[in-house]
Amino acid sequence: MTTVQDDDLACQELVEIITDYLEGARAAAERERFGAHLEVCEGCRRYLDQMRTTIRVAGTLTEEDLEPAAKDQLLRLFREWNRT
Numbered sequence: 115m116t117t118v119q120d121d122d123l124a125c126q127e128l129v130e131i132i133t134d135y136l137e138g139a140r141a142a143a144e145r146e147r148f149g150a151h152l153e154v155c156e157g158c159r160r161y162l163d164q165m166r167t168t169i170r171v172a173g174t175l176t177e178e179d180l181e182p183a184a185k186d187q188l189l190r191l192f193r194e195w196n197r198t
């Protein structure tokens with residue numbers, strides 16, 4: 115898959131693997147796909163910035179640091195941003 119047609123799905127995927135992405139733990143093709151999505155998705159760029167800041171402050175970030183409720187809220191925000 116080389117195109118991003120379902121932004122909601124892509125945003126959700128990005129949230130799910132954001133820690134791996136930031137650590138460079140994902141395959142190059144997948145990172146490219148996410149990079150392309152970030153270029154067109156302001157919500158995910160903000161989320162990525164937020165994650166980078168969190169990592170800078172905390173020194174590390176694990177999947178366990180992301181509470182499910184916070185994830186749900188972020189995904190709702192993404193959908194509102196993407197609606198414009």
Ligand SMILES: [Zn+2]
Pocket residue numbers: 121124125128151155157158192
């Ligand atoms: Zn997105």
